[in-house]
Amino acid sequence: MTISSVLGFALSGIDAIPVRVEVQLASGLPSFLIVGLADKAVAEARERVRAALAAMGLALPAKRIVVNLAPANIVKEGSHFDLPIALALLTAMAVVPPEESGRYGAIGELSLDGRINPVPGVLPAALSAVDQSRGLICGAQQGAEARWAGETLDIVAADCLLALVNHLTGEQVLPSVELPARLPFDPAGGPDLADVRGMETARRALEVAAAGAHSLLMTGPPGAGKSMLAARLPSLLPDLTSAEILEISRIHSISGQLPMGLPIFRPPFRDPHHSTSQVALVGGGSRIRPGEVSLAHRGVLFLDELPEFSRPALEALRQPIETGTITVARASGHVTYPARFQLVAAMNPCRCGYLGDAAQECRKAPRCGEDYTARISGPMLDRMDMSVHVEPVSPAELAGLPTGESSAMVAERVAAARAIQSARQDGLTNAEASPDLFPIDAAARDYAVRAADRLRLSARGFTRLLRVARTIADLADETETAQPHVAEALSYRLRRPDRRM
Ligand SMILES: Nc1ncnc2c1ncn2[C@@H]1O[C@H](COP(=O)(O)OP(=O)(O)O)[C@@H](O)[C@H]1O
Ligand SMILES: [Mg+2]
The missing domain is CATH 3.40.50.300 (P-loop containing nucleotide triphosphate hydrolases)
Incomplete structure (x- = not known):
């Protein structure tokens, strides 16, 4: 009886949770079973793994094959378990040395001809691999995405299962994955x-x-x-x-x-x-x-x-x-x-x-x-x-x-106003902070209260008025909110005479 295990990942929220993909080859009637709270896409991995191995000229061993995804209490969804399952199976079949497959986490979907297809979640998986002090195996198209998790992460990005096996057995070395030296477009670009x-x-x-x-x-x-x-x-x-x-x-x-x-x-x-x-x-x-x-x-x-x-x-x-x-x-x-x-x-x-x-x-x-x-x-x-x-x-x-005026010029004033807010409110913007933190002069406060009364503003509406007034004062680099700031903020109130706003 042979057992091998490879690290895979279950996606939960924006995290990739490490999952142990274990494969056991036991004597008995030939079968292929996946257990461990796997959804339909994971269960279908069986057919893709079988076909991808066949594409390499390998038949499944005529044994009882059990794949277990541990821990069994978290849900495993998606086709990205194909790769760790195939790798654990190849390890159990002694095609890939266990000390090689044990150094990596793997994420990727297989096609029937053995190619490795892109899947969602490679970046979180790469971050999780870094946490586990492992490398990451993924499809060739997603190596660059994984690279953003860290410069020292050992990434094996292969376009097909055969190339991956050849790399892990030392027969053929895959190119290393670099951060793109220059981005193909201006990341700050966009309409101006x-x-x-x-x-x-x-x-x-x-x-x-x-x-x-x-x-x-x-x-x-x-x-x-x-x-x-x-x-x-x-x-x-x-x-x-x-x-x-x-x-x-x-x-x-x-x-x-x-x-x-x-x-x-x-x-x-x-x-x-x-x-x-x-x-x-x-x-x-x-x-x-x-x-x-x-x-x-x-x-x-x-x-x-x-x-x-x-x-x-x-x-x-x-x-x-x-x-x-x-x-x-x-x-x-x-x-x-x-x-x-x-x-x-x-x-x-x-x-x-x-x-x-x-x-x-x-x-x-x-x-x-x-x-x-x-x-x-x-x-x-x-x-x-x-x-x-x-x-x-x-x-x-x-x-x-x-x-x-160009966006860059306006963005400079915006950045200055944001810096003032951040220093005063411990990182919070005016839209998030409580108006108790906002210095305001007595006349301006009086004016705001009277206006709120006249316009029948709700408590929430009043808070919002003070916040917008504060931003206007910050743009003008004024320490205290003054009456003209409140007046401008009032001009941005929605006029709906029939409702309390
Ligand atoms: N002040 C303006 N300066 C330059 N172009 C304008 C201006 N106002 C309208 N346009 C042109 O009219 C088009 C339609 O504007 P759009 O933003 O789609 O209008 P709305 O969303 O209000 O229906 C814009 O894409 C732009 O080409
Ligand atoms: Mg429009």
Whole structure:
């Protein structure tokens, strides 16, 4: 009786948990069994492993083959167990020396002809391998992704099982995996604010939102430039720290979205369509995956045509907005993913989009506008720190206007304001910190209280007013919030006379 074992990984949240993949060859009727809380995709590994071995000219031993995935109490999902299973089997068959296969963790899916296919989760697996003081075996296309886990990690990235076996037996050495010397594109690239002509109010609102990490709602007719502005918000945000880059890249790796194995270097921008399901938005599903809210972690979540989103989808956003995490329920417990994003939403003022434009508005104005806004729940609107009306610039004006300030110039002011907040509030942005920490002069506080009373602001609305005012003061490098800062913050309050905001 022979037993061999190779390290594999089970993905849970954004972590890769080490799993021991044991193979036992025992005498008895020939069979091939996988046990240890494996899902269907893992069970199907049997057929892929059998075919991949056949492609190398190897038949399964005519024995009782039992594969055990330990510990048995955690769920193993996905096709990425193919590789550790094949490797443990080859070790038990004495094709691969045990001291070689024992030095690595393995993750990858096999095709029937023995090629190793890319799978989600290679970066978390590589980080976990580093923790276990092991190397990592993965598909050739994902070696670069694994490399970001550490420069000293021993990575074997093979394109097929045969090349892997030849490498492990010393017959043929695979090339080592290097960090790309130069990135194939500018990681800070993306649309630039310089493209936006005019629109001073909207540009200013975007800068304030970026500086304090405030949520922002933009209203305006179709073609006014709302989507254009939102897409430029990430270019105003400060660079990510290397810990943040790794954290975000793990999330994207688990969802199989790291193009060319390159980490996410800049705050991500996600703009799910309004027909997106609740599961796609917040995560979950039968093969549980992070949703858009997690893919937008430490970046921007842009909800265009906000009232068109389904109500359950919008309501599901309340937890991540409050806590910065999302917990997805599943049959065997819960999974929590990070989900701290800056929310930007856009909407037309009414269904046809032209409310307020006497020449184009429909016959139902202004009723249609109220009906349209009412589709979004009060608590949701209440969570928007700022609201701005985007006035369209006419084609004639557009031609005459000079191009605006570039993203880099605005980003410099944003970074300065963020640094002030971080020093004052122990790393928190104004959008997260309690207003008790904000120095404000007596007259400004008085003015804010009176305005809140007049506008019937809720306690939450009042807090948000003070936060936005504080960001405006930080942008002006003022120690105390003063009355003009509060006045500008008030101009970003959503006007809805029928509701307490
Ligand atoms: N102020 C502006 N400066 C430059 N281009 C503009 C401006 N406003 C609108 N545009 C052009 O109009 C297009 C439509 O804008 P878009 O952001 O899609 O509008 P919305 O999302 O409000 O419907 C933009 O992609 C851009 O080419
Ligand atoms: Mg748009």
